[in-house]
Amino acid sequence: MPLAEARFLVADRIWIAVALLHQQAPDREGFPKDEIRQKMREIGVMEGLNPATVAPHLKEHMVANERPSTGKYQMLFKTPSGNLRLFLPGDYVDPRRQSRRSSKTKQFPNREEIPAKYVPLLDWYSDWSKKMTVNTKGVNYEDDLLIRLIGSGKHIWADEHADEYVENLRREDI
Numbered sequence: 001m002p003l004a005e006a007r008f009l010v011a012d013r014i015w016i017a018v019a020l021l022h023q024q025a026p027d028r029e030g031f032p033k034d035e036i037r038q039k040m041r042e043i044g045v046m047e048g049l050n051p052a053t054v055a056p057h058l059k060e061h062m063v064a065n066e067r068p069s070t071g072k073y074q075m076l077f078k079t080p081s082g083n084l085r086l087f088l089p090g091d092y093v094d095p096r097r098q099s100r101r102s103s104k105t106k107q108f109p110n111r112e113e114i115p116a117k118y119v120p121l122l123d124w125y126s127d128w129s130k131k132m133t134v135n136t137k138g139v140n141y142e143d144d145l146l147i148r149l150i151g152s153g154k155h156i157w158a159d160e161h162a163d164e165y166v167e168n169l170r171r172e173d174i
Contacts, residue, residue, distance in 0.1 A: 010053050011062050012109035013045040015075050018086055019121045022128065030083030033058045058084065064093045072097045074107050086125065088133050 017039040021031050031039075037054060040046045046054075061071025063078050064087050076084045077091045087107050108125055109118075160168075 007113050008045075008115070009109070009113065010049060010057050011071070011073050011075055011106075012114050013040060013049070014054065014057055014062060015086070015109055016045060016114065016118050016121060017043065018076065018084065019125055022086060023121075023124065029081065030077075030079040030085035032083055036084065064091055064097060067094055068097050086129070088129050090133055 014036065017036050018031060020043065021035065021039055022028075025031075033055075036058060037046075037051075040054070056069070057071065058076075060066045060069050062073045062075040063084065064074035064076065065078055074087050074091075074093055074097060077087050078084055108122060111119055111122055
């Protein structure tokens with residue numbers, strides 16, 4: 001799928017560059033913003049982008065543990081050294097990033113919205129994030145039944161805030 005024809009979001013382009021950096025350097029904790037930009041240029045995903053649009057994405061739009069301005073993505077995580085890495089399940093998320101609309105809290109690209117040659121990165125990320133979560137958090141999310149339940153009921157109040165949902169339950173006649 002040519003870049004010009006795809007709905008190829010800036011956030012998805014950045015995520016792809018960071019994922020490729022993780023693949024190339026699996027032992028590194030994260031990557032400086034300049035290295036991420038360089039990777040984007042190297043693989044050609046800066047094509048058609050104003051470089052000034054990348055900076056706010058790397059600073060706050062995509063970074064789960066930073067205060068959001070407009071974007072509330074949770075695709076990257078800022079490490080204690082100030083580098084960025086891909087978001088992992090269980091990472092701290094700034095509470096102001098919570099959104100009732102799941103599309104605003106996406107953690108990785110949608111398969112249909114990225115060029116086909118990058119789709120295998122999504123499967124790689126699924127495996128990598130499970131492995132990294134076990135290694136960095138000491139928790140195996142696949143083996144812990146309670147942790148696997150996280151988010152399982154979110155469809156119940158997808159169209160209303162959780163507090164409104166509870167109030168409506170209390171109002172109903174039993």
